[in-house]
Amino acid sequence: MAVLPSKSELQEAYARVSPHVHKTPVLTSRLLNEISGAQLYFKGENFQRMGAFKMRGAINAILNLTDDQRKNGVVTHSSGNFGQAVALAAQSLGVTAYIVMPENAPSVKKKAVASYNGQITECESTIEAREANAKSIEQQTGASFLHPSNDMDVILGNATAGVELLEAHPNLDIIITPVGGGGLLAGVALAAHYHGSGCVTMAGEPMQVDDAYRSLQTGTIQYNEKTTTIADGLRTHLGDINFPIIQQLVDSIIRVEEDEILAAMKLIWERLKIVVEPSSAVPFAAILKQPATFKDKKVGIIISGGNVDLAHLPF
Secondary structure (H helix, E strand, O other): OOOOOOHHHHHHHHHHHHHHOOOOOEEOOHHHHHHHOOEEEEEEHHHOHHHEOHHHHHHHHHHOOOHHHHHOOEEEEOOOHHHHHHHHHHHHOOOOEEEEEEOOOOHHHHHHHHHOOOEEEEEOOOHHHHHHHHHHHHHHHOOEEOOOOOOHHHHHHHHHHHHHHHHHOOOOOEEEEEOOOOHHHHHHHHHHHHHOOOOEEEEEEEHHHOHHHHHHHHOOOOOOOOOOOOOHHHOOOOOOOHHHHHHHHEEEEEEEOHHHHHHHHHHHHHHHOOOOOHHHHHHHHHHHHOHHHHOOOEEEEEEOEOOOOHHHOOO
């Protein structure tokens, strides 16, 4: 059994993060409830600063650094959202941010990182290239490395989205998130564990990159040989810090096909009238795929982000 961070650690993160982030709205739709057979509560992290939940983890991690560490800056690797979050959080706190981005990251996300004064280094679109470039910058500058998902301060920061959702709707039966690197899922699972009342945590994951599903099945961290999914935020794998939390606190992961992600994304755009990125539609797609699991339940859905390249809309 993993030793979980305590409820007081989670509450400290909540107090630390809250002044620096938006308390995002929770949206509902009678029609989507009818379609799904469940009562759905969409936590709109697409309305968060820089457009995604990752602002929460980034700001918590940087606030937890010493003054000396902050002077040397921070470095991360990211396909987009965490890079934007670190760049904006660092800019807000007067800290230099070095962001390693794969060359195939959406241009809208590269532009956003640059707009927050993040210093971008582009690399091949492999995890190995990302990690090697980040390590090199860390050694050259003395910057503190912030992992996008496998860092306890990042996980606890992410958890605050779940805490807010449960404050607004304390009687949820299920919370479901997307899963890529596992930092959001682990955080929300902690929030449900400490603040929910019998609330189960689940996740949706693209079939094309189902490493988290396979990791839960086998009990060891699995990897993907290819990353061909429209959900670009979910192309990474779990880590040794978040996986034990997920093993202990997450009930199940539901895999969805690419066309199911697109259909869910389109429904959210049409019915909630909000811009969401494909990764954010994955948990809703999972609900539509397995309606019996969610029938008549009160279900919280974390809409993880809304940073879409409008020039390349998938529909």
